[in-house]
Amino acid sequence: MSALTIDKVWKEYGDQIVLEDISIEIESRAFVALVGPSGCGKTTFLRMLLGQEPPTRGTILIDGRPLSAEPGPDRGVVFQRYSVFPHLTVLGNVLIGKEMTTARYSARLFGTARKAAIEEARAMIAEVGLTHAEDKYPAQLSGGMQQRLALAQALVMKPKVLLLDEPFGALDPGIRAEIHTLMTRLWHENSMTVVMVTHDMREAFTLATRVVAFERRRDRPEEKLRYGATITRDLPIWPPRQAGRPSLIRPDRDGPVASGH
Numbered sequence: 001m002s003a004l005t006i007d008k009v010w011k012e013y014g015d016q017i018v019l020e021d022i023s024i025e026i027e028s029r030a031f032v033a034l035v036g037p038s039g040c041g042k043t044t045f046l047r048m049l050l051g052q053e054p055p056t057r058g059t060i061l062i063d064g065r066p067l068s069a070e071p072g073p074d075r076g077v078v079f080q081r082y083s084v085f086p087h088l089t090v091l092g093n094v095l096i097g098k099e100m101t102t103a104r105y106s107a108r109l110f111g112t113a114r115k116a117a118i119e120e121a122r123a124m125i126a127e128v129g130l131t132h133a134e135d136k137y138p139a140q141l142s143g144g145m146q147q148r149l150a151l152a153q154a155l156v157m158k159p160k161v162l163l164l165d166e167p168f169g170a171l172d173p174g175i176r177a178e179i180h181t182l183m184t185r186l187w188h189e190n191s192m193t194v195v196m197v198t199h200d201m202r203e204a205f206t207l208a209t210r211v212v213a214f215e216r217r218r219d220r221p222e223e224k225l226r227y228g229a230t231i232t233r234d235l236p237i238w239p240p241r242q243a244g245r246p247s248l249i250r251p252d253r254d255g256p257v258a259s260g261h
């Protein structure tokens with residue numbers, strides 16, 4: 001389970017109201033694409049789900065319980081850039097999360113614990129197609145490979161909720177299509193709920209189960225500070241997609257495993 005309940009959430013910075021009265025239930029294993037004009041508070045919303053920012057008012061629950069005050073291993077995040085550590089190799093980047101949580105002070109694992117962690121990391125690296133690049137550093141990877149690495153780094157921690165902030169926004173169209181296929185597979189195979197901010201409507205409709213739009217209802221310059229953005233649309237994708245199940249209508253394209261049609 002990994003359902004999110006956002007109930008009457010507001011976010012204000014000083015006099016500026018950024019988000020206003022946001023309420024939404026996100027069902028377990030959904031893939032929500034969040035769209036909206038620049039500056040309307042999409043990243044702020046993700047940061048609240050991550051636990052980096054508290055709401056000014058309202059509550060956010062995960063599986064019925066309040067979010068912990070700090071980002072925890074139950075939530076993973078991938079940004080458009082800079083999610084990975086430049087001074088660690090591919091393997092080091094995927095291992096670091098385990099090392100930090102298991103060996104809190106030394107950030108090093110030993111013996112069988114280390115062996116098990118390395119095995120898990122290698123399996124995850126294979127999942128995202130980077131086995132041949134295990135010893136490379138991020139600067140030696142293409143943009144698409146870096147984002148695959150960022151996904152592996154987040155997913156090895158088995159997050160219940162994966163938060164994506166325009167993770168594919170800087171990639172070329174061809175590479176983006178490839179990584180969309182990978183993302184779809186990862187969503188089907190891993191038990192997680194995904195919330196992704198994107199500027200790209202095509203991406204939203206390609207990947208999501210539901211597209212949610214944030215917008216300011218009143219946007220005159222003198223009203224900008226007094227009214228925040230809220231949810232103005234909430235569109236389920238048709239035909240419906242369900243994690244782990246092929247789509248009824250396009251099983252060849254929209255499912256966990258390509259059927260070879």
Ligand SMILES: Nc1ncnc2c1ncn2[C@@H]1O[C@H](COP(=O)(O)OP(=O)(O)OP(=O)(O)O)[C@@H](O)[C@H]1O
Nearest residue numbers: 013016018036037038039040041042043044045197
């Ligand atoms: N820490 C902060 N302190 C003060 N204001 C902030 C802070 N973080 C965000 N804001 C303000 O909140 C508003 C929303 O910013 P946010 O980055 O969430 O928008 P966005 O929808 O993600 O934009 P974009 O699509 O351009 O990335 C902006 O006006 C920004 O200046």
